[in-house]
Amino acid sequence: MKVKELALDGIVRQNPALKLVLGTCSILALSNEAINGLGMGAAVTFVLICSNLVISILRNIIPDKVRIPAFILIIATFVTVVKMLLYYLGSKSAAIMGIYNAMGVFLPLIVVNCIILARAESFASHNTIGLSVMDGLFMGIGYTVALTLLGAVREILGNGSIFGVALWNFKIAFFTTPAGAFMTYGMFIALFTFVYDRIVRKQKLGGAKILKPKTTEV
């Protein structure tokens, strides 16, 4: 039951990309192609699960006054791990090297991705280990799904392909530009809010069970 609630929260009711609108920098930058979105989503999910795990283990040890620096140190460690891991995997396969290069500066910037610190602060720092890992997993899935969908739409419209497979020659280059990123993402959020409101009104899905995270990131 609790797992179902967490899954609904992470993927629909509190979707980090579409409902909370956190971590927008990497969403806008890495949604140029579906595969880049998937790669970024996987990297963020990994960091989210690991940091939630360690923070919930240490939640009674970390003093309240220095918790933010402690969280950032833990997150930075796992981001370094992901960066090294991706670089190692990239030396084995050209496709992963492509994603690694596309991420560029946004790979180290996962450290300051608002979602991770927000989940650490609002969930992992006062929940049990199992629940925190679950929360990290579902939040990561919600982020990855949104980012991959956005990437797929932009890739189909702007490049006439999906996951690198060419579909047709009809291309609107606008969708590959930064302006296209902003507008597509804006329309995505509006559409999500519209559909979500419809469903809530019809099925009484109920609002979010977990309080909106109070985040230090603005």
Next chain:
Amino acid sequence: MVFSLAIAGIFISNYVVVQFLGICPFLGLSKKVDSALGMGVAVTFVMVLASLITYPIYTYIMLPNGIEYLEIIVFIFVIASLVQILEMVIRKMSPSLYKAMGVYLPLITTNCAILGVAEINLTYELVTGVFSAALNGLFSGIGFTLAIVILAGLREKIDKLPTPKHMRGFPISMITAGIMAMAFYVFTFITM
């Protein structure tokens, strides 16, 4: 070189609307021109200081000792401590400046534009030394301030207009930012 850095930092590769760095304060904070300007000045100031400190640490300490893989941890700690020290210094030295800038300082640690400039300085071909790294920080900060002030001005007007219910808030800000990005796209045709 100073000229190229200025044009590239402010217009061609504007941190907000071209490189997508610092979007969170761009969307979250910019509802009033005054507070957007205060945030922009604070970010620019920290960007210059962060460039001045992180670039020599990386080039002269980490690279010769082969510990460059620690860059993420070291940079985020330098930035976090820098912001903390700066806040204390400003509070002691100038209460009026603290009133204008101090409230934005705690938010800056997790602003991706700051860590972004530290990371970009390492690979940017125009950055050749500490001085050009600091200049890059300065001009990127000015570009950030420009974008955030323009959006704040636009949003002050847009908030008064009748927008469809589901477009209010983030979606309409994103569309506005998209139109701004279109305007900035023109600068990519500049070659130097």
